[in-house]
Amino acid sequence: xxxxxxxxxxxxxxxxxxxxxxxxxMKERARSIFNxxxxxxxxxxxxxxxxxxxxxxxxxxxxxxxxxxxxxxxxRANLRVVTVTVEQxxxxxxxxxxxxxxxxxxxxxxxxxxxxxxxxxxxxxxLDRLGVARIID
Numbered sequence: 001x002x003x004x005x006x007x008x009x010x011x012x013x014x015x016x017x018x019x020x021x022x023x024x025x026m027k028e029r030a031r032s033i034f035n036x037x038x039x040x041x042x043x044x045x046x047x048x049x050x051x052x053x054x055x056x057x058x059x060x061x062x063x064x065x066x067x068x069x070x071x072x073x074x075x076r077a078n079l080r081v082v083t084v085t086v087e088q089x090x091x092x093x094x095x096x097x098x099x100x101x102x103x104x105x106x107x108x109x110x111x112x113x114x115x116x117x118x119x120x121x122x123x124x125x126x127l128d129r130l131g132v133a134r135i136i137d
Contacts, residue, residue: 001115001117002119002120003043003108003120003122004033004043004045004079005108006049007030008033008034008122008123009073010056011026011029011123012031012034014056029137033121037078043078043079044080044117045081046083046084046107046108046111047082047083047084048104048107049104050074052104054070057069082111082115084107088107088111089103091110095109100129101130102124105126105130106130108122108127108132109131112132118132118133120132120135121134121135122135
């Protein structure tokens with residue numbers, strides 16, 4: 001099982017008007033990962049990362065689209081969603097400060113370590129600083 005970061009869902013779903021070659025390539029890779037998930041590959045994420053996706057989708061496509069996506073995503077049997085405690089989020093913030101990354105990046109690395117995962121689907125290069133092996137295709 002691999003961790004799946006919010007940015008995979010965002011890049012796979014949103015349809016910006018203009019894309020340069022690099023963004024188009026990233027979008028295609030995100031769709032490939034998303035297709036494997038849709039085909040049944042089991043992945044893990046946190047409720048925080050799920051909320052991150054919903055917030056981005058709400059800004060880009062409206063609250064109905066975001067709510068329907070969240071409802072559908074959370075009902076998937078092949079998505080394991082981990083709840084997060086205050087203590088875990090505090091520890092993640094410490095990791096973030098120590099490694100100069102975002103708090104949710106620290107949270108992903110922390111949860112992965114707790115669950116014995118070493119690989120994540122993510123386009124966020126900050127995870128490299130946290131020893132996470134990113135899978136981008």
